[in-house]
Amino acid sequence: FFIGAGAVHWARTLMSDVEIADERHPMAASPEVKAKVMADFAAGAAESGFGRRKLIRNTLFGALALVPLSGVMLLRDMGPLPERKLRTTLWAKGKLLINMNTHEPLRPEDVAVGSLTFAMPEGLSEHDHNFQVEIAKAALMIVRIQPEDIKDKRELEWSHEGIVAFSKICTHVGCPISLYEQQTHHVLCPCHQSTFDLSDGARVIFGPAGHALPQLRIGVNDKGFLEAHGDFDEPVGPAFWERG
Template structure:
């Protein structure tokens, strides 16, 4: 049907003009979707019934209290449950009782704080939707003032100051949860005391070949060779062997006396045989690479290099100080320690002099 046919029966004065038609078309192009606005606000039962609000408050407080009890259970489990205890939990299977108790109690503690906060927000805080226009990134002073006003209003509507039961139990739950992390510090063990400063070496302790478990004689050490030693009495199957050898391990090398540069090193040696700690002074790796022409030893972890002909000083790498030397002597044909180390072995620590 033609345009004339469609509007033949419509009075001309009632038809939209071309200008009006063009205006409507432009408006639709600029705003293709109409603003539906906000739906009417529906009040919650807690908004109109104070008894319902009190019930919600008690539910929130109960969740925070459960969180506090779970934190106490975490600490009690950490102290009371044996580390090696295994239990069967369906459908997981056999697991560590300690890990299960710690995970369950800490999970409950954190979940209850989150659940309590969500329930508080959904039932007790104001839920009125507010529309605001977009604004530039840099806020105007009036906008900043409005934000602070809105924040104060939100704090007031949240009931944080008025609902003391919720507020106090929340503070209690948040204050107790960090105790879980504090208790875990027990795994750091007791303070070391003098353990970092003492080793198994003392006067009269023989040097034992770590490979053969036989006491070392001077003639067993050839010029240019590298021998690893441990103190006599330290057995490989001892319960604390790994702890002790980490401090007691020695490197024994034989250098021509005329090649030794450090006077103390020469006086602490026997016929060119010198004994140094095998533990790198950077992070405690065992040193095992020896270059007999230069008398340098290299730590394979981070390439710290030490000169065994010059007091074990550092000549390259991140190590902070020289390798400690053990004063040795010969008695009844065997190499022995003339004293213990005069300084701590291994990596530096802040109390070290």
């Protein structure tokens, strides 16, 4: 109360309410001062003989040209370059789709209509020291959709009997997607509600995600197990500047 009372008293009685116009004057130096400064600079340069001493001049220019390299070294010390690590995953041609819960290879009959199944590539174990890094890129979600309900032509070609496989990593900030709506074939990211249509190339229909979920082309091997036909056709997860 006293602080407020003091502020009101200061504003009403102590603070001046008289408006005074203060003319602004140019801050530039007068022509005489400018001429004297330029003359002094020219005289100093002539007396130093800098223009005639080419070795000193050229080494100075060379040193200035190399200054940006210090910035390159500082940026390099921030860590190793990602190279193509952000573009590729462990998925490759012939890799079996392993059920994340049972750790067994998946068969087409294991994927029921309306269910959402999570898979990882063959050879990846939860006991591996780099498991979290690799699964963050290779995590897969699998659903079975009636072939006549798939709108995207390429999605249908990359599926097997309506079984489609898409990256589980949201293209907004990389959260794992885990909510599936059977009737609409929509999946929802729980972090920021980005919604993707799995019947139409997993395109974004709502939310802040910037692009569709990458699809993994799958098929069945001679033993009846679901397998990958290669890696994702584009990097998984959020966009990054090296993506091009």
